[in-house]
Amino acid sequence: MDLSVTPNDADQVAAAILSWYDQHGRKSLPWQQNRTAYKVWLSEVMLQQTQVNTVIPYFENFITRFPDVQTLAAAGIDEVLHLWTGLGYYARARNLHKCAQVVTDKYKGEFPEDPELLEALPGIGRSTAAAIAAQAYNKRAAILDGNVKRFLARLHCVPGWPGQGNTLKALWRLAEHYTPQQRCQAYTQAVMDIGALVCTRRNPKCDQCPAERWCAARLTASQHDFPHSKPKKTNPVRQSTLYMLYVPNSGYLLLQRPPTGIWGGLWSLPDAKEIKNLLGQLPETEEKQHLEHKFSHFTLQAEIHLCTLNTQQNKPLSLNIREQGQRWYNPEQPDNIGLPGPIHKLLHALRT
DNA sequence: AAGACGGGGTC
DNA sequence: GACCCAGTCTT
Numbered sequence: 001m002d003l004s005v006t007p008n009d010a011d012q013v014a015a016a017i018l019s020w021y022d023q024h025g026r027k028s029l030p031w032q033q034n035r036t037a038y039k040v041w042l043s044e045v046m047l048q049q050t051q052v053n054t055v056i057p058y059f060e061n062f063i064t065r066f067p068d069v070q071t072l073a074a075a076g077i078d079e080v081l082h083l084w085t086g087l088g089y090y091a092r093a094r095n096l097h098k099c100a101q102v103v104t105d106k107y108k109g110e111f112p113e114d115p116e117l118l119e120a121l122p123g124i125g126r127s128t129a130a131a132i133a134a135q136a137y138n139k140r141a142a143i144l145d146g147n148v149k150r151f152l153a154r155l156h157c158v159p160g161w162p163g164q165g166n167t168l169k170a171l172w173r174l175a176e177h178y179t180p181q182q183r184c185q186a187y188t189q190a191v192m193d194i195g196a197l198v199c200t201r202r203n204p205k206c207d208q209c210p211a212e213r214w215c216a217a218r219l220t221a222s223q224h225d226f227p228h229s230k231p232k233k234t235n236p237v238r239q240s241t242l243y244m245l246y247v248p249n250s251g252y253l254l255l256q257r258p259p260t261g262i263w264g265g266l267w268s269l270p271d272a273k274e275i276k277n278l279l280g281q282l283p284e285t286e287e288k289q290h291l292e293h294k295f296s297h298f299t300l301q302a303e304i305h306l307c308t309l310n311t312q313q314n315k316p317l318s319l320n321i322r323e324q325g326q327r328w329y330n331p332e333q334p335d336n337i338g339l340p341g342p343i344h345k346l347l348h349a350l351r352t
Numbered sequence: 353a354a355g356a357c358g359g360g361g362t363c
Numbered sequence: 364g365a366c367c368c369a370g371t372c373t374t
Contacts, residue, residue, distance in 0.1 A: 043369085044369065045370095046369085047368095047369035047370095048368095048369065048370045048371070049367095049368060049369080049370060049371090050368070050369075051367090051368055051369080052369075054368090055369085089370085089371085091371080091372075092370090092371080095371080095372085122371095122372095123370095123371070123372090124371085125370055125371045125372085126370090126371090127369080127370065127371090128369085128370070128371080131369075143369080144370095145368090145369040145370075146367080146368055146369065146370085147368090147369065148369085192369055195369085196368095196369080201366090201367070201368090229366080229367090230366095230367095232365085232366085260372095260373085294364095296367095
């Protein structure tokens with residue numbers, strides 16, 4: 001690893017990056033128009049582990065429904081999760097909502113400028129705090145997202161994969177090293193753009209890169225070796241049984257999942273144990289479907305039991321359904337609630 | 353320090 | 364089908 005850098009190098013590299021940004025950088029992303037800290041924050045949280053093109057429609061929907069942080073703070077979590085459905089990592093949506101409330105109550109609706117204060121807010125870590133400080137307030141703060149990690153790992157041939165402690169430490173050191181005192185808003189956008197558009201994972205366009213002349217990987221033709229990829233392990237398979245319990249004139253029974261864990265806070269189908277708790281017994285299965293869904297860390301295989309409960313049998317259920325965390329869902333008139341993608345698909349595939 | 357947490361895009 | 368992505372939080 002080549003960490004033999006001098007301040008002079010950093011100034012030159014940053015100047016080249018800024019010059020590249022003026023010519024080629026992205027300046028018309030939705031959150032760059034009429035820029036506010038609220039928009040920057042919302043986009044940055046959405047962009048955690050999610051790519052720009054996926055985020056754009058979600059961002060537009062959120063801004064339309066929640067034009068400012070107070071409106072978002074005042075909304076119900078169910079509606080926030082509903083608009084978030086499909087983005088994944090639903091803890092982000094819960095933290096987003098909580099953060100909006102803290103900013104509204106504690107900061108009178110104005111996001112703080114200090115990265116340390118920003119990082120103390122729910123859902124804002126070191127990189128996102130820096131991104132908000134730099135992009136919304138043009139303060140000097142170093143970011144280190146996936147794009148910047150790849151760019152810096154190549155620039156200095158940093159060994160290891162970015163999940164490793166030492167690797168991350170080296171990358172943060174480099175990120176701090178190159179971040180300039182001036183024009184930090186443009187610089188942070190520039191390094192992200194370079195990572196996304198030029199220093200891509202495969203087929204990097206080194207001839208278009210403003211840092212080509214300083215890049216250790218380019219010099220040794222080892223761009224494809226950096227950053228090292230995460231050691232892979234085989235994903236386990238988890239099996240479960242889920243019930244699509246239909247009650248005429250009511251809909252399908254959904255239960256809200258716990259706030260943490262898979263599909264946290266979202267509404268999903270009950271499993272056999274939950275059905276038994278509610279009905280005292282398992283209803284007769286009319287039809288079975290198979291569901292397979294791959295998560296990043298395991299594969300879910302579920303057997304879906306389709307059941308219909310007639311009105312005479314469902315007395316106890318009718319009473320219990322008033323409990324919190326239980327609801328009927330009518331696909332014909334869907335509620336604005338958070339539904340996991342595969343569950344939404346199941347509930348709406350029946351209309352044949 | 354390591355693992356949990358999603359769904360979509362890409363090749 | 365494998366791999367990756369504008370990270371953060373929990374243990």
